[in-house]
Amino acid sequence: MENKNRKAQTTIFIILAIVIVVAIVGFFIIRNVINSNSSTASVDVFNFFDSCIEDKTRTALSIAGSQGGYIENPEFEPGSAYAPFSSQLDFLGIGVPYWYYISANGLVKEQVPSRTTMENQIENFLNNELRTCDFNSFRTQGYEINTGDVVSDVQILNNEVRVNVRMDLSYKKADKTSRKTNHDVNVVSDFGNLYNLAREIYDKEKSEAFLELYTQDVLYNYAPVTGSEISCSPLIWNAQEVSDDLKKGLEANIQALKIDNGKFELQKETSDYFVVDIKGKENVRFLYDADWPSRVEIWPAENSLLVAEPVGLEEGLGVLGFCFVPYHFVYDVYHPVLIQLYNNEEIFQFPVAVVIDKSVPRDSISGEEPIESTSLDGFCDNANTAISVNTFDYSLNPVEADISFSCFNEVCNLGKTKFASGDAVLNSEVPQCVNGIITAKAEGYVSGKQIVSTNERTDSNIILNKLYSLPVSLSLGGIPLESRSNEGIAIVNFVSEDYSTTLIYPEQRTVNLAEGLYNVSVQVFSGSSLVVPEATKNECVQVPKKGLLGFFGSTSEECFNIKIPQQTLTNALSGGGKNVELILESDLRFANGVKVDVPLLPTPNSLDQLQQNYVLIDGQSVSVNLT
Structure with a gap:
């Protein structure tokens, strides 16, 4: 019996020991879980804020990259008819500040942000935006979260952006609290590298004007600038069509530019023409859009037409033995170029103004200065006399x-x-x-x-004299020009003291006229098969003599032969004349059209007759009547 009692007592002690051990182990497990949860909560809150800092920083970098380095753009300045650039390029609804542009009053201006400026603007952005970090997901779990004032410090490096935020961040849940003031986040970003390369490209453009040189090449390839053609009829271009073709050429050629980043192979040796001599690992795009604010102005131009007259058949020039059409037009071309640098998902872009003035690329200019030294700086700002x-x-x-x-x-x-x-x-x-x-x-x-x-x-x-738009009919020798079998073209000039206009008939069939005394001149060119035979001309020039005498300016005559090939004239002067006409507004007001009658000239079946026609045209009278 006693043995049974002893066994029972032993069993009870064993059970109690097990219970005590389990209780002790359970206590430590529960305490660790509680401490672990508290520590996890701290990590979650502070990590969330660090993540918010990184997100806001990336947003700031994205805005700055899309706006030429600015988050807050400089004050906007409108453009003018002379300089169509405002201080910002509208790109997909985003105002991107020009790093280099011509102001409305002709001043060269720069808006290149420094690294310090960008850092300060990102700091201001973070100081405002970090207050919007949303801790509501924690508050719904019973956390009491308090935040203090935000002071940010940003440092832009080549491959990262270092952000230090000083802000009191504390939370409390039940009897657990935690607090952190300094928050350091390193954001991996190529923003610094992109900015460095952007500055390198800009400095090269500013000092070498390489975009102007490319634009000048496009101008000479897509528009009539200087040259000549063997012809006895005038050459005519529509100024608006020339401008449109030039802009299309700029679109295609500017887009073909690239830098040497080692990520492409040239298809042929001539392709390196489009490679700008700058090395970098980033991708670079040069963009121009014909719809962007641009100015193309051409001289001389009459009523949107570029006209080049033939030379060689006037009186006294028959010894040339042929006729040709020389032309020389001068251009102003002002247009923007947007330069985009990108790597992975990051982009940095900035525009510059490209200036071709009187067919010549702009000179290298430093600082703010007028492009013409004759400008009276601030002249229009000194308006102090009333006028009505x-x-x-x-x-x-x-x-x-x-x-x-x-x-x-x-x-x-x-x-x-x-x-x-x-x-x-x-x-x-x-x-x-x-x-x-x-x-x-x-x-x-x-x-x-x-x-x-x-x-x-x-x-x-x-x-102001009103312009009346009237239809024109033109007859050559009493027969409508368009009814003649040999296709003809007429150049009709109306020139007065205050107004002039030129009509190319039959391509243009309306003319705008105002009251005035006009000198009217008409030249009609019709189809021809006149053959100018091959000729040889002897030309002599003075050249420096060889040796010491040549050094002191002594010259000798050297002669050589110039061979002029045979040419067939497809158009020749077949009619024309001049007159002086007084046109009154009272007549224009009730007119239905303008009728022009042009006398014929002898058929130009020889070179001598063609030259004679240029003499006869001055003695013939054209008739201009309002109908």
Whole structure:
């Protein structure tokens, strides 16, 4: 019996020991779990904020990269008709500040952000945006989270962006609390490398104007600049079509440019023409769009036409033995180029203005300075004399018009006359100037001008002559030109003191005319098969003599033969003449059209006769009648 009791007591002690051990183990396990959960909570809250810092930093870098390095763009400056660039390029609705551009008043300006500027703007962005980090997912779990003021410090390196944020971040749940003030995040990014390469490209463009040189090459390949053709009929180009072709050429050729990043192979040796001499690992794209603000201006141009007249058949030039058409046109080409640098998912882009002035690439210019030394800096800002401008038509009816004031080379846009109390009037102020010019321009009217001296208050009344668009019919020798079998083309010039226009018939069948005394001249060129035989001309020139005498300027005559190949003239002068016509507005108002009758010239079946036609045309009279 006693043995059984002892066994029972032993069993009870064993069970109690097991229970005690389990309790002790359970206590430590539960305590570790609680501590682990508390530590995990701390890590989750602080890691979440670090993640928010990284996300906001990447957003800031993305904005800065798409806006030429800026998060907050510099103050916007509009462009002008002379310099169509504003201070920003509108790219897909984003205003991208130009790093280099021409301001509305002709000043060269730069907007290149420094690394410090970019760092400061990113810091300001983070100081505002980090306050929006959303801790609600933790608050719904019972956390009490408190944040303090945000002070950010950003350092842009080549391959990363280091961010230090000083902000008190604390949380409390039950009896557990934790706090952290300094938050350091390193964001892996190529932003610094992209910016470095962008600066290298920009510095090369600024010092070497390589984009202007490419643009000049496109100009000479896509537009008539300087040259000649063997022909006895004029060469004619439409200025708008020339401008459009030039812009298309710029689109294609600018896009073909690249830098030597080792990621492509040239298909042929000539392909290295499009490789800019800059090395880098990043991808670079050069972009131009014909719809971007650009200016193409061509001289000489008459009513949107470029006309080159033949030479060689005028009186006294028959010894040439042939005729040719020389041409020389001068261009202003102002256009933007957007340069994009990208790597993986990051991009950095900035635009620059490309300037071809009078067919010549711009010179290297440092700092802000005018592109013309004759500019009177701030002239239009010194407007201190009152002026009142009224604009009327021939019948003294008010006409709204754009008004400008010019003094020497300076032009100030004053605004527009507006209808008020039965008049079209503009009250403004202008700088003081002796013999300045007020110009009024209105659509459908000939521009009007008046000389004024603005040393005291001035009133100006300008009458604008209305332009009437009328259909034209032209006959050669009494037969409509378009009805003749040998296809012909007529060049009709109306030249007056205040207005001139040129008509290429039958391609153009309407003409805009205003009241005036016109010198009218017509040349008709028709199909021809006249053959100019091969000829040889002897030319002599003075060349320096050999030896010491040549060094001191002594020359000798050397002669050589120039062989002129046989040519067939497909068009030759077959009619024309001149006249002076007084055209009144009262006649234009009720006219239905313009009829031009041109006398024939002898058929040019020989070179001598063709030359004689150029003499006879001055003595023939054309008839111009309003119908």
